[in-house]
Amino acid sequence: MIPSAVRRLLVHLYGKVLMKTSGCPFCKIIAHEMPATLAYQDDRCIVIEDIHPQAPIHLLVIPRRHLATLAEAAEEDEGLMGHLLIVAARVAQERGSHSYRAVINTNAEAGQTIYHLHVHVLAGRVLRWPPG
Numbered sequence: 001m002i003p004s005a006v007r008r009l010l011v012h013l014y015g016k017v018l019m020k021t022s023g024c025p026f027c028k029i030i031a032h033e034m035p036a037t038l039a040y041q042d043d044r045c046i047v048i049e050d051i052h053p054q055a056p057i058h059l060l061v062i063p064r065r066h067l068a069t070l071a072e073a074a075e076e077d078e079g080l081m082g083h084l085l086i087v088a089a090r091v092a093q094e095r096g097s098h099s100y101r102a103v104i105n106t107n108a109e110a111g112q113t114i115y116h117l118h119v120h121v122l123a124g125r126v127l128r129w130p131p132g
Contacts, residue, residue: 061118
């Protein structure tokens with residue numbers, strides 16, 4: 001069995017290598033070069049269904065502009081970040097859920113596997129605390 005710290009490092013390195021060799025999958029989806037199930041879009045973001053859902057409702061709110069992680073967001077991204085959260089609430093409610101979780105994983109140890117910032121919207125089941 002691979003220790004969790006080693007596994008996280010491997011996932012992190014795999015993600016970085018994948019981004020350099022194949023390009024960002026979310027950028028490809030935004031450019032219509034890769035398929036996805038689109039749930040919403042506007043001029044600042046798209047919302048797609050997660051291909052590995054962790055809840056009956058599992059959507060990803062993705063900014064059109066590439067930001068690798070939340071740690072890269074700067075003061076000028078404040079409006080965009082707020083917009084992503086408003087859209088997350090909207091799409092959860094449009095799916096009939098008024099109880100949901102919005103999550104941003106930042107870097108491998110927090111579970112980020114695609115290095116293009118995105119908000120996970122999870123709903124449709126009881127979500128326990130603490131997660132993970």
